[in-house]
Amino acid sequence: MQLNAWALTGLVLVAAMTFYLGHRSSRFANTTHDFLVARRTVRSRRNAAAISGEYLSAASFLGVAGIVLKEGANGLWYPIGFTAGYLALMLFVAAPLRRSGAYTLPDFIEARLGSVVLRRCATGFVIVIGILYLVPQLQGAGLALTTVLPSVPPWVGALAVTVIVVVNVLAGGMRAITVVQAFQYWLKLFALAVPAFVLCAVFVSGGHPGPAGALGSPAPPQFAADTTVKIDADVNLRVNTVTPVAVRGPGETADRMVVWAKSATEHVPKGTVLRFEAGTPVPAVTAAVADNDDWLRPGNNGLSDLLQTYSLILATFLGTMGLPHVLVRFYTNPDGKAARRTAVHVLLLLGLFYLLPTLLGAMSRMYVPQLLVTGQTDAAVLLLPQSVMPGVGGQILTAVVMAGAFAAFLSTSSGLVVSVAGVVSTDLFKGRVPDFRWATALVGILPAVLALTMRPSDLSLSVGMSFALAASTFSPVLVLGIWWRGLTWPGAMTGMIVGGGLVLTALVVNTVGGYTGWHLPWLADQPALVTVPAAFAVTVLVSLGTRAGRPADVNAVMLRLHAPDPLGFMRDRAVARFGQVESRHRAGRGKHRK
Known part of the structure; x- marks a missing residue:
């Protein structure tokens, strides 16, 4: 593919607009109250667009179409789960979470259960989830850039996204990125x-x-x-029919003709060039569905497919309410009613958006089937326009798609950096504005290093593991903490450690298997079917056995979480200890609960 000047222009315009909107909004950010929650003045419609903008990540913009191309009907559960998670969040979490008056997820956990030790544990999991979610965004930026601009190495895309995001967040935190993310949702749509x-x-x-x-x-x-x-990473191809192919291996100078046997699995190393004649059936990586008949029929692999689907549903339905960059946006609403209304608007915006990558993923199977050979199905949306419309028209459409993809990387990365930096600055540092900026730099650099050194995987699958971790750690604490008076801090911490530990074990096994080529069970990819029930069960059982760990003021806290907003029980936890002396009057109203 030749250099697409239109795509390069689109990238520059998106970057410039992001800088401009971020700089314009950051002029009004002076206190930590601005940096953490935008002074809690973001109205529901703008907040819904901002949430949708940061939530529609690389996994949504590129990964959903790639999953549909590769897995067909089974892949439809990803957009369904990504959207339906907000229904659970709206019903069980949104309004009480805002009424808690917290500024971060660990802040809410301490406010509800009164344990500093539990808060530190929650801080650790927020950092892990944020980094685990950030890495595929940066890897997706590298993939997108090299797909459209082949002469550019992948690290340029990851570095560009990191620099733009860190500069914007350093300038104004949540205040700076709210307008940026709202704009980027409509750009992606x-x-x-x-x-x-x-x-x-x-x-x-x-x-x-x-x-x-x-x-x-x-x-x-x-x-x-x-x-x-050209094969850019080691793959195992499943061959359905006798397939003649010209192969030039790494380091070889001439092609050699081979014939792959029917039903064989061929290992093709990185750097190999394959040449197929017209009319040859497309071999597919072992993780993909080869026949269109199976592609259209869900659950074609029997019980394992069914269990994996249930595991995915559980992870996405409950994982959304545990994602720190999603929850922090609900703290920016003026009250609980606005938080619930924001969740309703988000459902509408996400439902509208996810129709499009699903459609493009189906079309990709007819126009860019070669991606089934390389396994890089996340590039489907980027390659489809020029495959359908060769020439200038296709280049212009590719530039539009590339601009939207870059906006996806920027908006999600911005939300993650703000949420994780807010937690790091308030829990590991003193919480002042300079501390927030130092935390932003640290949170931006570490995922960039990991993105450049780790083996890339499918974007939706990587993000799916983040959802499983969020569902197995914070979902039990939030649901039980909001709706059950009997929750204790030992129960909450034990449940988080058990659920999170199981997911991280699956992640390690999955990562090692990716390097070694081991055949792994479906639980290594989607462990939520085991980890989420285990986390809930352990949390309840330990809480029942540790009644002394229940906070003394649980009735007052539960009243604050559930009383209607007009009654006036809601009090924002004070942010004065996070700001400078001269900013305390402007910063917050309530007392910080010890």
């Missing part, structure tokens, strides 16, 4: 809606299926023309 409508119009007006064949055909997709595929 536009960046997928325009290509989707144009490409669908081209497809329908053509009156025939894509060059790789119709989706209703039971056979695998076929290469429409002689196709050369």
